[in-house]
Amino acid sequence: MNKDLWKQSFEDGACPEWPCPACHAGVLVLEKGSLRHAATDASMRDRDEEWWGPEHVVYSFTAWAACSNQSCGEKFALTGTGGLEEYYGDDGDSEYADVFHLRHCHPTLHMIAVSDNCPEALRDALNAAFSLFWIDRPSAAGRIRVAVERLLDHLAIPTKNAKGGYLPLDDRIDAFGKSDSVHGAQLMALKWLGNVGAHTIDVNADDLLAAFEVLEHVLSEVIDRKSAAIAKLAAEMTKKYGKP
Numbered sequence: 334m335n336k337d338l339w340k341q342s343f344e345d346g347a348c349p350e351w352p353c354p355a356c357h358a359g360v361l362v363l364e365k366g367s368l369r370h371a372a373t374d375a376s377m378r379d380r381d382e383e384w385w386g387p388e389h390v391v392y393s394f395t396a397w398a399a400c401s402n403q404s405c406g407e408k409f410a411l412t413g414t415g416g417l418e419e420y421y422g423d424d425g426d427s428e429y430a431d432v433f434h435l436r437h438c439h440p441t442l443h444m445i446a447v448s449d450n451c452p453e454a455l456r457d458a459l460n461a462a463f464s465l466f467w468i469d470r471p472s473a474a475g476r477i478r479v480a481v482e483r484l485l486d487h488l489a490i491p492t493k494n495a496k497g498g499y500l501p502l503d504d505r506i507d508a509f510g511k512s513d514s515v516h517g518a519q520l521m522a523l524k525w526l527g528n529v530g531a532h533t534i535d536v537n538a539d540d541l542l543a544a545f546e547v548l549e550h551v552l553s554e555v556i557d558r559k560s561a562a563i564a565k566l567a568a569e570m571t572k573k574y575g576k577p
């Protein structure tokens with residue numbers, strides 16, 4: 334997972350090479366001339382004041398992107414904010430460039446691969462987390478926590494105790510961890526981040542991207558059983574080509 338890809342802003346000519354969630358083969362390419370932007374009234378209101386400078390400009394933007402894979406051709410509607418960023422030209426003089434920050438993309442971009450074997454409820458929680466990543470990171474952390482709940486549902490880990498009361502997520506993860514302690518500990522880490530998201534106004538982008546990476550690994554191992562599938566392939570190759 335290239336975490337930097339998900340933290341990049343962009344200029345008018347090109348957007349970061351975000352992977353296409355439809356085909357998983359192409360990347361987003363900004364459609365030439367599609368980006369339109371305007372400065373918000375609030376950010377320009379004080380432009381005659383002495384303290385006001387270009388760094389106070391806030392843009393709204395809309396743009397279109399398309400998948401680079403010609404056999405896919407998915408189209409993406411992008412919206413977001415932007416501003417002017419100072420840089421120094423070759424002659425050493427200070428200049429300003431328009432810089433844009435994605436806030437919403439439809440269809441939703443996927444920070445991690447979502448297996449076709451994931452049940453719909455888990456997929457919905459993941460899509461919500463991906464979408465919230467751009468606008469509300471604590472809420473995205475909360476959706477990751479919900480994804481953990483939906484994964485445990487899929488694995489038939491009970492939601493209630495013997496008396497019919499609902500089990501807290503900790504207890505459900507512990508129940509899962511009895512048969513898979515490694516991935517149980519990883520799910521518990523995701524739960525902690527979800528708890529933080531519920532009680533603070535800021536969740537670090539790196540922490541959230543790390544959580545997506547952990548979740549991708551757990552899903553590939555628990556739902557797709559990747560290690561088991563690779564071990565089976567290796568065993569078959571050994572049987573076919575190995576020395577007796």
Ligand SMILES: [Zn+2]
Binds near residue numbers: 354355
């Ligand atoms: Zn595509």
